Amino acid sequence: MKDQIFAAIERYETIIIHRHVRPDPDALGSQGGLACLIKDNYPNKRVYVTGEETESLMFLNRMDDVPDSAYEGALVIVCDTANRERVSDGRYMNGDFLIKIDHHPNEDPYGDVMWVKPEASSVSEMIAELYDYKPDLVMSPEAARLLYAGIVGDTGRFLFNNTTPTTFKTAAKLVEKPFDRQALHDKLYEVTLPLIRLNGYILAHFEMVAGVVGHMRLPLDLTSSYGVSPEEASQLINSFSNVAGIKAWVFFIEESDQIRVRLRSKGPVVNAIAAKFGGGGHPMAAGATVYSWEEADRVLAELVQAATGENA
Numbered sequence: 001m002k003d004q005i006f007a008a009i010e011r012y013e014t015i016i017i018h019r020h021v022r023p024d025p026d027a028l029g030s031q032g033g034l035a036c037l038i039k040d041n042y043p044n045k046r047v048y049v050t051g052e053e054t055e056s057l058m059f060l061n062r063m064d065d066v067p068d069s070a071y072e073g074a075l076v077i078v079c080d081t082a083n084r085e086r087v088s089d090g091r092y093m094n095g096d097f098l099i100k101i102d103h104h105p106n107e108d109p110y111g112d113v114m115w116v117k118p119e120a121s122s123v124s125e126m127i128a129e130l131y132d133y134k135p136d137l138v139m140s141p142e143a144a145r146l147l148y149a150g151i152v153g154d155t156g157r158f159l160f161n162n163t164t165p166t167t168f169k170t171a172a173k174l175v176e177k178p179f180d181r182q183a184l185h186d187k188l189y190e191v192t193l194p195l196i197r198l199n200g201y202i203l204a205h206f207e208m209v210a211g212v213v214g215h216m217r218l219p220l221d222l223t224s225s226y227g228v229s230p231e232e233a234s235q236l237i238n239s240f241s242n243v244a245g246i247k248a249w250v251f252f253i254e255e256s257d258q259i260r261v262r263l264r265s266k267g268p269v270v271n272a273i274a275a276k277f278g279g280g281g282h283p284m285a286a287g288a289t290v291y292s293w294e295e296a297d298r299v300l301a302e303l304v305q306a307a308t309g310e311n312a
């Protein structure tokens with residue numbers, strides 16, 4: 001698989017790298033880290049990164065303006081995106097050759113070449129692995145900074161159970177490069193005042209069912225009264241994840257015309273529940289969209305059933 005990826009990189013003059021909508025540090029880190037790999041080691045290639053930007057993560061990497069004409073005869077690589085409808089910038093189909101690099105379950109296989117590794121903590125970890133594939137590939141401090149950010153993001157600072165010995169070995173190699181790790185951590189975990197106030201509300205008001213399932217509803221009028229967007233509110237998903245007894249939890253975050261469901265777990269498989277409502281994700285972290293609070297109640301009922309039938 002990695003052979004085919006390098007063969008494609010070597011074959012094309014223009015390479016455009018995409019990732020998922022609502023980018024997180026792994027989306028941006030893997031996208032930017034791969035761009036560095038190509039730019040630093042194949043200096044004659046034209047490399048673009050594209051997708052919508054999120055204010056709070058602009059410190060990681062900024063996007064390029066990619067003209068439509070750039071896609072003619074180009075290689076397109078999509079990082080960290082399980083489903084085609086989640087690719088940011090719909091022009092990803094306009095290239096000559098398409099590669100998918102991802103670590104989510106391969107529910108929507110797409111592309112001429114796919115490298116999908118669900119056991120990887122992050123796509124950033126996979127891109128770091130690409131650097132080892134060929135001797136003499138140069139890794140710049142900037143590449144290391146981006147890939148490290150992606151790994152830290154997707155592993156919750158090495159706390160989630162997707163963290164493997166490979167994750168630590170990879171991280172150890174990355175931090176050998178001279179980038180400012182303290183500054184990166186500070187920016188990654190910086191919280192705005194409105195968000196920390198909303199966190200206080202959540203800690204005071206989340207509910208527990210049967211002592212094992214936590215849930216929180218965030219109607220739009222509530223988040224907007226705190227001056228927090230629904231998207232920002234979802235950063236608080238792990239707010240009460242350490243309460244004693246909890247096995248799984250869910251946030252229902254209302255947007256203007258839909259309710260985002262964010263499921264997290266320490267045991268019960270939650271992507272199967274998400275799939276019943278048209279969503280998906282990892283076994284321990286998944287999401288879906290519902291369109292009424294009644295439907296949200298049904299998600300919660302499914303989660304309670306999964307968690308109380310579980311003897312972990």
Ligand SMILES: [Mn+2]
Nearest residue numbers: 026080122123
């Ligand atoms: Mn990821």
